[in-house]
Amino acid sequence: MDNLSNMGKKIAQLRKSHGMTQEELGKRLSVSAQAVSKWENSDSLPDLSLIVELAKTFDSTTDYLLGQEGGLATLLPQIRDSFANMSTDEKISFLGEIITVAEPIIPRAEPEPSGHPSLVHIHLGPTGMGLWAKDRLACILTTPFLKEAIETLQENTEFPLNLIPREIVQVLFALLRDMNDLRPDYAIDEKTLRASLQHIANLEQILAECIELGFVDRVRGGYRLNYKADLVVRLLALVHQTTNKHGTINVVIGR
Structure with a gap:
């Protein structure tokens, strides 16, 4: 009752x-x-x-x-059956709703620009990464997958990161934060950064280029990768991992 x-x-x-x-x-x-x-x-x-x-x-x-x-797991058979009859747009919309429920969107302080009714929402935290653009994109990445993707890309940098000078790529990885330490005031002090990149002879010049390109911010306490560059590196690692890891990709071209 x-x-x-x-x-x-x-x-x-x-x-x-x-x-x-x-x-x-x-x-x-x-x-x-x-x-x-x-x-x-x-x-x-x-x-x-x-x-x-x-x-x-x-x-x-x-x-x-x-x-x-009986818990969300009991809904999986129904979801699988429903997915078989859903269009791609409907699947994206559904996954977007799941991401929104898991990580509620923080209201924007400023009004959204006209012409962009469904801007991309990205959540990055200890549980992984979620991306959602209504009716356009839905993607969920777990922390283990992101870590594996970063490690793979560090070991074997391929397109598109090989378009960037190797020294800059090394700086980006050196400043990439750990998923469990995503503090807004995060920074690596200059001494620690120089120690980890001591093999780069012209480090001062490379850091200046990174700042000029908008990848790195110099703040009180040292240097940090700004949030845009942080997300770009992780997304490039995702692309690299899904397109270059042998035996894990299934591509369907055309209808």
């Missing part, structure tokens, strides 16, 4: 999240707003047929409404 008594709270929460009033929900289900109010206050329960309609209305499941939740 506890699970059923929670149904009213779930209906109210889902209704509000969909921006609907009790009257609007009632009209959709051909019941009165008073009936919806009674459900939400746990004074009564909707008929079985209406529970099915509620699940459809809220893109939910009847199990969720009835309190028979």
Whole structure:
């Protein structure tokens, strides 16, 4: 009975999240707003047929409404079946929603530029990286994969990083932060940086070039890779890892 008594709270929460009033929900289900109010206050329960309609209305499941939740893993068979009949755009949109739920987007302090209704959202943290541009891109990278990609790229730098002078690439990797230490005030002191790059004879000149190119910032406490360069290095490592690691890529060209 506890699970059923929670149904009213779930209906109210889902209704509000969909921006609907009790009257609007009632009209959709051909019941009165008073009936919806009674459900939400746990004074009564909707008929079985209406529970099915509620699940459809809220893109939910009847199990969720009835309190028979078995964890997200129980939804995987349904997701696999649904994916088989979804278009690429629908898959991207769905994955984007998953990323948004996992890492809520922080509201922008400034208004978005006109002409860009769905700017890219990137989350980078100890759990990995998530990228989302509505109706365009969805990508989830785990921390182990990112670390492996960086290590592989360090050992064997290939296109497109080989277009950049080797010394600059070495500086970028030396300043790349550990995933577990993504502090905003992060910096490597000059002594430590010089010790790790002592094989570069003209380090002063290379650092100046990195700053001029917009890759590196000189701050109080030393040097740091700015956030754009940090993300670019990781994304290039992703591209390198997925296109050059033998036996792990499946490419379909054309329709």
